[in-house]
Amino acid sequence: MNSLHVDNVVKSFNGKVILSDVFLSCQKGEIKGLIGRNGSGKSTLLKIIFGTVRADSKFVRIGDKVIKNITYGRNLINYMPQDSFLPNNISIKDLINLFLHKENRKSVLEDDYIRPLLNKKNQALSAGERRIIEVLLLINSNAEFILLDEPFNGVSPIVGDYIIDCIKKMKSSKGFIVTDHDYERVMSLADSIVYLQNGYLKKINNKSELLKLGYFPETQFIS
Numbered sequence: 577m578n579s580l581h582v583d584n585v586v587k588s589f590n591g592k593v594i595l596s597d598v599f600l601s602c603q604k605g606e607i608k609g610l611i612g613r614n615g616s617g618k619s620t621l622l623k624i625i626f627g628t629v630r631a632d633s634k635f636v637r638i639g640d641k642v643i644k645n646i647t648y649g650r651n652l653i654n655y656m657p658q659d660s661f662l663p664n665n666i667s668i669k670d671l672i673n674l675f676l677h678k679e680n681r682k683s684v685l686e687d688d689y690i691r692p693l694l695n696k697k698n699q700a701l702s703a704g705e706r707r708i709i710e711v712l713l714l715i716n717s718n719a720e721f722i723l724l725d726e727p728f729n730g731v732s733p734i735v736g737d738y739i740i741d742c743i744k745k746m747k748s749s750k751g752f753i754v755t756d757h758d759y760e761r762v763m764s765l766a767d768s769i770v771y772l773q774n775g776y777l778k779k780i781n782n783k784s785e786l787l788k789l790g791y792f793p794e795t796q797f798i799s
Protein backbone atom coordinates (compact mmCIF):
# COMPACT_ATOMS: atom_id res chain seq x y z
CA MET A 577 0.00 0.00 0.00
CA ASN A 578 1.33 3.47 -0.92
CA SER A 579 2.34 6.01 1.65
CA LEU A 580 3.17 9.70 1.49
CA HIS A 581 6.52 10.47 3.02
CA VAL A 582 7.58 14.08 3.64
CA ASP A 583 10.98 14.84 5.08
CA ASN A 584 13.49 17.62 5.59
CA VAL A 585 11.11 20.48 4.74
CA VAL A 586 12.77 23.82 5.34
CA LYS A 587 11.22 27.17 4.42
CA SER A 588 11.95 30.79 5.26
CA PHE A 589 10.17 33.95 4.15
CA ASN A 590 12.30 37.12 4.15
CA GLY A 591 14.88 35.54 6.46
CA LYS A 592 12.30 34.28 8.96
CA VAL A 593 12.28 30.50 9.36
CA ILE A 594 8.73 29.13 9.10
CA LEU A 595 9.51 25.42 8.72
CA SER A 596 12.76 24.17 10.26
CA ASP A 597 13.02 20.48 9.49
CA VAL A 598 9.60 19.02 9.11
CA PHE A 599 8.93 15.32 8.86
CA LEU A 600 5.44 13.97 8.16
CA SER A 601 4.02 10.75 6.82
CA CYS A 602 0.56 9.57 5.84
CA GLN A 603 -0.56 6.12 4.80
CA LYS A 604 -3.40 5.33 2.45
CA GLY A 605 -6.36 4.73 4.75
CA GLU A 606 -5.10 7.28 7.28
CA ILE A 607 -6.39 10.73 8.21
CA LYS A 608 -3.78 12.99 9.73
CA GLY A 609 -4.81 16.19 11.51
CA LEU A 610 -2.54 19.24 11.35
CA ILE A 611 -3.10 21.90 14.00
CA GLY A 612 -1.24 25.09 14.81
CA ARG A 613 -1.72 28.74 15.63
CA ASN A 614 -2.28 31.41 12.98
CA GLY A 615 0.87 31.94 10.97
CA SER A 616 2.58 28.77 12.21
CA GLY A 617 3.06 27.54 8.62
CA LYS A 618 0.32 24.94 8.08
CA SER A 619 -0.79 26.22 4.66
CA THR A 620 2.81 26.73 3.61
CA LEU A 621 3.60 23.12 4.51
CA LEU A 622 0.63 21.77 2.55
CA LYS A 623 1.49 23.94 -0.47
CA ILE A 624 5.08 22.70 -0.37
CA ILE A 625 3.90 19.08 -0.29
CA PHE A 626 1.54 19.78 -3.21
CA GLY A 627 4.21 21.74 -5.05
CA THR A 628 2.73 25.22 -5.42
CA VAL A 629 5.21 26.80 -2.97
CA ARG A 630 8.91 26.27 -3.43
CA ALA A 631 10.76 25.09 -0.31
CA ASP A 632 14.36 25.87 0.58
CA SER A 633 14.68 22.12 0.86
CA LYS A 634 12.23 19.23 0.83
CA PHE A 635 11.88 15.55 0.15
CA VAL A 636 8.45 14.23 -0.84
CA ARG A 637 7.86 10.65 -1.90
CA ILE A 638 4.76 8.58 -2.65
CA GLY A 639 5.58 4.90 -2.62
CA ASP A 640 8.75 4.71 -4.71
CA LYS A 641 8.08 7.90 -6.65
CA VAL A 642 9.94 11.03 -5.60
CA ILE A 643 7.69 14.09 -6.08
CA LYS A 644 10.09 16.80 -7.18
CA ASN A 645 7.43 19.27 -8.25
CA ILE A 646 3.72 19.58 -8.98
CA THR A 647 3.95 17.68 -12.29
CA TYR A 648 5.39 14.59 -10.59
CA GLY A 649 2.46 14.63 -8.15
CA ARG A 650 -0.26 14.87 -10.79
CA ASN A 651 -3.02 12.35 -10.04
CA LEU A 652 -1.25 11.44 -6.81
CA ILE A 653 -1.70 14.50 -4.57
CA ASN A 654 -4.48 17.05 -4.60
CA TYR A 655 -4.73 20.19 -2.48
CA MET A 656 -7.74 22.25 -1.47
CA PRO A 657 -6.51 25.75 -0.61
CA GLN A 658 -7.86 27.82 2.25
CA ASP A 659 -9.37 30.34 -0.16
CA SER A 660 -11.91 29.56 -2.83
CA PHE A 661 -10.31 28.25 -6.01
CA LEU A 662 -13.30 27.63 -8.28
CA PRO A 663 -13.75 29.75 -11.39
CA ASN A 664 -16.75 32.09 -11.66
CA ASN A 665 -19.35 32.25 -14.43
CA ILE A 666 -19.75 28.51 -14.62
CA SER A 667 -22.58 26.44 -13.21
CA ILE A 668 -21.92 23.97 -10.43
CA LYS A 669 -23.06 21.14 -12.69
CA ASP A 670 -20.48 22.16 -15.31
CA LEU A 671 -17.81 22.54 -12.62
CA ILE A 672 -18.41 18.99 -11.46
CA ASN A 673 -18.15 17.72 -15.04
CA LEU A 674 -14.99 19.78 -15.54
CA PHE A 675 -13.19 18.77 -12.36
CA LEU A 676 -14.13 15.13 -11.93
CA HIS A 677 -13.59 12.03 -14.00
CA LYS A 678 -16.81 10.56 -15.33
CA GLU A 679 -16.83 7.63 -12.90
CA ASN A 680 -16.61 9.96 -9.88
CA ARG A 681 -19.32 12.46 -10.85
CA LYS A 682 -22.52 10.59 -10.01
CA SER A 683 -22.23 10.65 -6.22
CA VAL A 684 -21.51 14.40 -6.23
CA LEU A 685 -24.28 15.24 -8.74
CA GLU A 686 -26.74 13.27 -6.62
CA ASP A 687 -25.54 14.58 -3.26
CA ASP A 688 -28.41 16.06 -1.19
CA TYR A 689 -26.47 19.24 -0.42
CA ILE A 690 -25.26 19.72 -3.99
CA ARG A 691 -28.40 18.88 -5.99
CA PRO A 692 -30.21 22.17 -5.23
CA LEU A 693 -27.10 24.12 -6.29
CA LEU A 694 -26.41 22.42 -9.63
CA ASN A 695 -27.81 25.18 -11.84
CA LYS A 696 -26.36 28.06 -9.83
CA LYS A 697 -23.12 29.79 -10.76
CA ASN A 698 -20.21 29.65 -8.35
CA GLN A 699 -20.28 33.38 -7.60
CA ALA A 700 -23.95 33.12 -6.59
CA LEU A 701 -23.19 30.67 -3.78
CA SER A 702 -22.69 31.43 -0.11
CA ALA A 703 -19.21 30.82 1.34
CA GLY A 704 -20.38 27.66 3.10
CA GLU A 705 -22.11 26.30 -0.01
CA ARG A 706 -18.92 26.91 -1.97
CA ARG A 707 -16.82 25.15 0.66
CA ILE A 708 -18.86 21.97 0.65
CA ILE A 709 -18.65 21.80 -3.16
CA GLU A 710 -14.89 22.33 -3.02
CA VAL A 711 -14.46 19.59 -0.42
CA LEU A 712 -16.57 17.11 -2.40
CA LEU A 713 -14.68 17.88 -5.63
CA LEU A 714 -11.37 17.29 -3.92
CA ILE A 715 -12.19 14.13 -2.05
CA ASN A 716 -13.82 12.63 -5.16
CA SER A 717 -10.80 13.37 -7.33
CA ASN A 718 -8.64 10.44 -8.36
CA ALA A 719 -5.64 11.54 -6.28
CA GLU A 720 -4.41 9.09 -3.66
CA PHE A 721 -3.51 11.77 -1.12
CA ILE A 722 -5.74 14.73 -0.38
CA LEU A 723 -4.59 17.82 1.51
CA LEU A 724 -7.49 19.84 2.90
CA ASP A 725 -6.81 23.38 4.12
CA GLU A 726 -9.70 24.51 6.36
CA PRO A 727 -12.51 22.29 5.05
CA PHE A 728 -14.81 23.38 7.91
CA ASN A 729 -14.34 27.10 7.37
CA GLY A 730 -17.71 28.82 7.05
CA VAL A 731 -19.85 25.70 7.17
CA SER A 732 -22.69 25.22 9.64
CA PRO A 733 -22.32 22.49 12.31
CA ILE A 734 -24.51 19.99 10.48
CA VAL A 735 -22.56 20.45 7.25
CA GLY A 736 -19.30 20.17 9.21
CA ASP A 737 -20.42 16.77 10.47
CA TYR A 738 -21.51 15.80 6.97
CA ILE A 739 -18.06 16.70 5.62
CA ILE A 740 -16.52 14.46 8.30
CA ASP A 741 -18.74 11.57 7.15
CA CYS A 742 -17.82 12.17 3.49
CA ILE A 743 -14.08 12.15 4.24
CA LYS A 744 -14.41 9.01 6.35
CA LYS A 745 -16.27 7.28 3.50
CA MET A 746 -13.31 7.88 1.16
CA LYS A 747 -10.73 6.89 3.74
CA SER A 748 -10.19 3.28 2.69
CA SER A 749 -8.88 4.32 -0.73
CA LYS A 750 -6.98 7.52 0.13
CA GLY A 751 -4.79 9.26 2.67
CA PHE A 752 -5.78 12.68 4.04
CA ILE A 753 -3.98 15.53 5.73
CA VAL A 754 -6.51 17.95 7.18
CA THR A 755 -5.89 21.31 8.82
CA ASP A 756 -8.54 23.53 10.36
CA HIS A 757 -9.01 25.74 13.42
CA ASP A 758 -12.09 23.70 14.30
CA TYR A 759 -9.72 21.47 16.26
CA GLU A 760 -12.60 19.53 17.86
CA ARG A 761 -13.72 18.38 14.42
CA VAL A 762 -10.15 17.70 13.30
CA MET A 763 -9.57 15.61 16.43
CA SER A 764 -12.77 13.63 15.98
CA LEU A 765 -11.93 12.96 12.31
CA ALA A 766 -8.20 12.23 12.41
CA ASP A 767 -6.40 9.03 13.35
CA SER A 768 -3.48 11.05 14.65
CA ILE A 769 -2.72 14.73 15.22
CA VAL A 770 0.43 16.77 14.72
CA TYR A 771 0.94 20.30 16.02
CA LEU A 772 3.09 22.83 14.19
CA GLN A 773 4.99 25.27 16.35
CA ASN A 774 8.25 27.18 15.87
CA GLY A 775 8.92 25.33 12.62
CA TYR A 776 8.59 21.81 14.04
CA LEU A 777 5.85 19.20 14.17
CA LYS A 778 4.97 17.52 17.44
CA LYS A 779 2.59 14.60 17.92
CA ILE A 780 -0.45 15.42 20.04
CA ASN A 781 -2.35 12.76 21.95
CA ASN A 782 -5.20 14.70 23.53
CA LYS A 783 -6.80 18.09 24.10
CA SER A 784 -4.95 18.79 27.35
CA GLU A 785 -1.66 18.75 25.40
CA LEU A 786 -3.10 21.42 23.10
CA LEU A 787 -4.07 23.46 26.15
CA LYS A 788 -0.51 23.18 27.54
CA LEU A 789 0.83 24.39 24.19
CA GLY A 790 -1.40 27.45 24.45
CA TYR A 791 -3.48 26.64 21.38
CA PHE A 792 -6.71 27.56 23.14
CA PRO A 793 -7.49 29.32 26.42
CA GLU A 794 -8.17 27.44 29.64
CA THR A 795 -11.73 28.81 29.70
CA GLN A 796 -12.51 26.68 26.63
CA PHE A 797 -11.19 23.44 28.10
CA ILE A 798 -13.74 20.68 28.60
CA SER A 799 -12.08 17.26 28.74
Ligand SMILES: Nc1ncnc2c1ncn2[C@@H]1O[C@H](COP(=O)(O)OP(=O)(O)OP(=O)(O)O)[C@@H](O)[C@H]1O
Pocket residue numbers: 589590594612613614615616617618619620621658
Ligand atom coordinates in the same frame (compact mmCIF):
# COMPACT_ATOMS: atom_id res chain seq x y z
N1 LIG B 1 4.30 34.46 0.13
C1 LIG B 1 4.67 34.83 1.37
N2 LIG B 1 5.56 35.82 1.57
C2 LIG B 1 5.98 36.18 2.80
N3 LIG B 1 5.53 35.59 3.93
C3 LIG B 1 4.63 34.60 3.80
C4 LIG B 1 4.15 34.17 2.52
N4 LIG B 1 3.27 33.16 2.71
C5 LIG B 1 3.18 32.98 4.03
N5 LIG B 1 4.00 33.83 4.69
C6 LIG B 1 4.17 33.91 6.14
O1 LIG B 1 4.49 32.61 6.62
C7 LIG B 1 3.85 32.36 7.85
C8 LIG B 1 3.04 31.10 7.76
O2 LIG B 1 1.92 31.34 6.91
P1 LIG B 1 0.84 30.21 6.66
O3 LIG B 1 -0.21 30.79 5.79
O4 LIG B 1 1.50 28.97 6.21
O5 LIG B 1 0.29 30.00 8.15
P2 LIG B 1 -0.94 29.14 8.68
O6 LIG B 1 -0.45 28.29 9.80
O7 LIG B 1 -1.60 28.43 7.55
O8 LIG B 1 -1.87 30.31 9.26
P3 LIG B 1 -3.47 30.44 9.42
O9 LIG B 1 -3.88 29.44 10.46
O10 LIG B 1 -3.63 31.84 9.88
O11 LIG B 1 -4.10 30.18 8.08
C9 LIG B 1 3.06 33.62 8.18
O12 LIG B 1 3.79 34.42 9.09
C10 LIG B 1 2.90 34.32 6.86
O13 LIG B 1 2.81 35.71 6.99
